[in-house]
Amino acid sequence: MNSVADKLKSFERLLTIMDELRAGCPWDQKQTFESLRHLTIEETYELGDAILNRDLTEIKKELGDLLLHIVFYSKIGSEEQAFDIADVCNEICDKLIHRHPHIYGDVQVANEEEVKQNWEKLKLKEGKKSVLEGVPKSLPALVKASRIQDKAKGVGFDWEKPEQVWEKVQEELAELQQEVHRGDQAKMEAEFGDVLFSMINYARFLNINPEDALERTNKKFIHRFQHLERRAAETGKSLSEMTLAEMDVYWNEAKNTH
Structure with a gap:
C-alpha cells in the first residue's frame, strides 16, 4: 500500500487538478453547491450499489467520485471566502477527537454500545435540543426510520x-x-x-440493515423477472400472452439459478 507521503502527494494532485478545472473548464466553472447536490446524491447511491455487490474495483472508483465532490464543494467554499479543504479536514478532526474521549481523554467504555451512548450525550452538550436533530430531513423514509430508532436507542429509549x-x-x-x-x-x-x-x-x-435487505430482494426480483422475460422471448411470446402457470415455470427456473 502507499506510504503517508504518497497519499498526501496524490491528494495534493487532486487539489491541483480541481484548481485547474475550476479555472479553465466551462462546465466546472458553472457549478455551484446547488448544482452539484443531486449529482452527489447519485454518486452516493452508486457507491452503495458497489458495496452491496462487493465490487472492490467499483468501490474504489465511486469513492474517488465522492472525494472529488468534497474537494469541489471545498473549492467553491474557498472562492466564497467561507472555508477551504483544510478547514473541512480540521473540522472533522476536531469533532472526532471531541467525540472520542475514550481515546483522547480519560473516559472508560466497556463496549460499542457505550461509545454510541456517549456520542449522543456529547452532541446534546454541544447545544442540540434533540438527539433526532442529526437525522437529515431529506433521507428516504426507510433509512430515516432506521436512523431515528438508532438515535433513540443511543439515549436508552429502546x-x-x-x-x-x-x-x-x-x-x-x-x-x-x-x-x-x-x-x-x-x-x-x-x-x-x-x-x-x-x-x-x-x-x-x-x-439486519433493512435498506440493504430490501435492496438485495429488489436485485433478486429483477434477476428472476428478467430471466422470465428472456425465456418468454425464446418461445416467441410476450409476458402478457402467457398464463401465470406458464410464467411460474420460468420463475421457479430462475430461482434455481440465483
Missing part, C-alpha cells in the same frame, strides 16, 4: 428483547388488518406505516 419487538410487529399487523376490513384508506395508510416502522425496528434487533 426495547429490551427482540421478542418484545416481534410482539409489537404482530400487534401492528393486527391493527392494520382491522383497518383493511373497515376500509378507511387514511387509517390503513397510518397502520401500514406503523407495520413498516416496527419491522425496521425488529430488523435492528436482528442486526
Whole structure:
C-alpha cells in the first residue's frame, strides 16, 4: 500500500487538478453547491450499489467520485471566502477527537454500545435540543426510520428483547388488518406505516440493515423477472400472452439459478 507521503502527494494532485478545472473548464466553472447536490446524491447511491455487490474495483472508483465532490464543494467554499479543504479536514478532526474521549481523554467504555451512548450525550452538550436533530430531513423514509430508532436507542429509549419487538410487529399487523376490513384508506395508510416502522425496528434487533435487505430482494426480483422475460422471448411470446402457470415455470427456473 502507499506510504503517508504518497497519499498526501496524490491528494495534493487532486487539489491541483480541481484548481485547474475550476479555472479553465466551462462546465466546472458553472457549478455551484446547488448544482452539484443531486449529482452527489447519485454518486452516493452508486457507491452503495458497489458495496452491496462487493465490487472492490467499483468501490474504489465511486469513492474517488465522492472525494472529488468534497474537494469541489471545498473549492467553491474557498472562492466564497467561507472555508477551504483544510478547514473541512480540521473540522472533522476536531469533532472526532471531541467525540472520542475514550481515546483522547480519560473516559472508560466497556463496549460499542457505550461509545454510541456517549456520542449522543456529547452532541446534546454541544447545544442540540434533540438527539433526532442529526437525522437529515431529506433521507428516504426507510433509512430515516432506521436512523431515528438508532438515535433513540443511543439515549436508552429502546426495547429490551427482540421478542418484545416481534410482539409489537404482530400487534401492528393486527391493527392494520382491522383497518383493511373497515376500509378507511387514511387509517390503513397510518397502520401500514406503523407495520413498516416496527419491522425496521425488529430488523435492528436482528442486526439486519433493512435498506440493504430490501435492496438485495429488489436485485433478486429483477434477476428472476428478467430471466422470465428472456425465456418468454425464446418461445416467441410476450409476458402478457402467457398464463401465470406458464410464467411460474420460468420463475421457479430462475430461482434455481440465483
